[in-house]
Amino acid sequence: MAEASAAGRHWSLQRERGSLLLMRLTAFAARRFGRRLLSPVLHLIVLYFFLTGRQARRNIAQYHDYLADWSGRDELRPTTGRVFGQFMAFADCLLDRLDVWGGRLRLDQVQLLDPGSLRPQLVQGRQHGRGQILVGTHLGNLDVCRALAELGERVPLNVLVHTRHVAHFNRLLGEAGEQRLRLIQVSELDPALMLDLAQRLDRGEWLAIAGDRVPLHGGRSVAVDFLGHPAAFPQGPWLMAGLLRCPVNLMCCLKIDGRYQIHLERFIDDPAWARGQRDATIEGWVQRYAERLAQWCLLAPQQWFNFYAYWQPPAPQGEPDA
Amino acid sequence: MNAPASTALQQEIAQLIIDTLNLEDLTPADIPPEQPLFGQGLGLDSVDALELALALQKRYAIRIASDDKDARRHFATVASLAAFVETQQQAACAG
Numbered sequence: 111m112a113e114a115s116a117a118g119r120h121w122s123l124q125r126e127r128g129s130l131l132l133m134r135l136t137a138f139a140a141r142r143f144g145r146r147l148l149s150p151v152l153h154l155i156v157l158y159f160f161l162t163g164r165q166a167r168r169n170i171a172q173y174h175d176y177l178a179d180w181s182g183r184d185e186l187r188p189t190t191g192r193v194f195g196q197f198m199a200f201a202d203c204l205l206d207r208l209d210v211w212g213g214r215l216r217l218d219q220v221q222l223l224d225p226g227s228l229r230p231q232l233v234q235g236r237q238h239g240r241g242q243i244l245v246g247t248h249l250g251n252l253d254v255c256r257a258l259a260e261l262g263e264r265v266p267l268n269v270l271v272h273t274r275h276v277a278h279f280n281r282l283l284g285e286a287g288e289q290r291l292r293l294i295q296v297s298e299l300d301p302a303l304m305l306d307l308a309q310r311l312d313r314g315e316w317l318a319i320a321g322d323r324v325p326l327h328g329g330r331s332v333a334v335d336f337l338g339h340p341a342a343f344p345q346g347p348w349l350m351a352g353l354l355r356c357p358v359n360l361m362c363c364l365k366i367d368g369r370y371q372i373h374l375e376r377f378i379d380d381p382a383w384a385r386g387q388r389d390a391t392i393e394g395w396v397q398r399y400a401e402r403l404a405q406w407c408l409l410a411p412q413q414w415f416n417f418y419a420y421w422q423p424p425a426p427q428g429e430p431d432a
Numbered sequence: 433m434n435a436p437a438s439t440a441l442q443q444e445i446a447q448l449i450i451d452t453l454n455l456e457d458l459t460p461a462d463i464p465p466e467q468p469l470f471g472q473g474l475g476l477d478s479v480d481a482l483e484l485a486l487a488l489q490k491r492y493a494i495r496i497a498s499d500d501k502d503a504r505r506h507f508a509t510v511a512s513l514a515a516f517v518e519t520q521q522q523a524a525c526a527g
């Protein structure tokens with residue numbers, strides 16, 4: 111990537127600019143004015159981001175190109191219209207998020223695709239001990255997966271996030287009347303955090319974490335092939351799974367023909383590595399995850415909401431000492 | 433100075449290290465209390481440390497604070513780990 115300085119801007123820096131302000135603004139406006147009035151305003155804001163965000167436009171065009179190459183489907187090639195469509199899909203996604211927060215997106219409006227019958231396991235988490243890990247993605251609407259908290263009835267869902275604004279988001283969630291969902295800030299895996307997570311799993315609670323964004327600090331990453339090109343993925347979720355020894359599931363929530371579909375599937379039954387095989391084992395999982403992600407991208411090509419430069423070489427790894 | 437014979441707790445911790453990290457080809461006797469666990473010694477790394485910390489916390493019902501600046505020192509050897517566990521347990525009883 112030639113213009114690495116701009117292109118290489120890390121998502122966590124890039125997001126600081128608009129996302130929090132935007133969510134705050136829209137959360138307020140949604141309470142105040144409702145979706146119908148808010149929709150044109152938000153679309154205007156996103157139009158502004160489209161017009162001023164040259165780099166984001168390029169990044170999305172690159173994603174479309176790679177997706178077209180990888181799938182051999184030429185109709186997926188980027189055009190201004192298709193790239194713009196991606197931004198509009200994001201505006202739509204933000205509006206839906208507010209509906210989710212406000213409890214206006216009901217469970218019966220969401221289709222659950224759960225071939226491995228994971229939902230009953232989620233519901234039974236409370237009685238039968240062990241919780242599980244859900245690895246999510248920024249393809250589609252991560253927030254609709256919050257409906258899972260409702261699916262799980264009384265089972266709390268802990269969402270692990272990298273943002274420093276956890277307290278703020280938790281307050282927003284609280285205001286929105288959300289109680290089963292807890293955000294936990296994870297910047298680095300440390301013993302106290304691991305113990306806390308292990309105890310939550312033992313109580314039957316579930317942990318959700320995104321598998322497609324590399325944290326800025328203290329993050330181990332691994333580069334695997336994604337849509338035909340090497341991209342860095344975080345090791346964190348998989349290290350966590352191996353250390354906590356609990357089943358890992360993938361989830362993804364796509365809007366297909368105006369209706370949300372939650373895909374929920376078992377990924378690893380008993381994550382563990384042999385001595386000396388940790389890195390290789392994790393790389394294998396991440397590669398398999400990237401392949402699954404690529405297939406999901408084809409189901410909803412315009413809902414890839416990673417607007418930063420995704421295909422970057424991994425940052426040089428210093429061994430973060432114990 | 434001769435290496436002192438290891439205590440029961442030290443042996444227990446050496447066994448815990450072996451079980452937790454799948455070091456099947458070792459016995460507690462292969463991990464002398466004063467041998468460094470990381471780097472040049474046993475060759476463990478930071479993820480091993482995390483796995484070990486999790487196992488120790490569960491086994492001995494102690495808690496390792498996330499902002500503990502001395503964590504590195506506690507995890508240096510089996511002997512330092514044993515001393516740390518003892519201190520934590522005493523603190524828990526006292527508290």
